[in-house]
Amino acid sequence: MSWWDLRKKRKKTCSVCNINQLPKQPATIRLDVQEGVAEILICDECAEFFDKSAKILNRGKNESV
Numbered sequence: 001m002s003w004w005d006l007r008k009k010r011k012k013t014c015s016v017c018n019i020n021q022l023p024k025q026p027a028t029i030r031l032d033v034q035e036g037v038a039e040i041l042i043c044d045e046c047a048e049f050f051d052k053s054a055k056i057l058n059r060g061k062n063e064s065v
Contacts, residue, residue, distance in 0.1 A: 012041075013043075014026075014041070014045075014046055015041060015042060016029075016040070016042050016046040017043065017045070017046055020043035020044075020045055020046075022041055022043060023044060026041040026042060026043065027041070027042050027043075027046075027047035028040065028041060028042070029042055029047075029050060
């Protein structure tokens with residue numbers, strides 16, 4: 001069995017935590033980088049973390065100082 005065959009059989013894991021397996025329909029994070037937009041497939045747990053982080057970071061933008 002070649003290395004390539006082993007790679008095909010291995011389950012894909014989340015790009016962020018590298019622990020959880022990706023679900024059938026993984027979430028996608030889009031990041032603006034110098035070359036354009038990078039898309040990263042992530043698991044549901046990491047998606048929830050980034051969603052909650054975005055809510056916390058955006059909470060201060062609505063309040064005037």
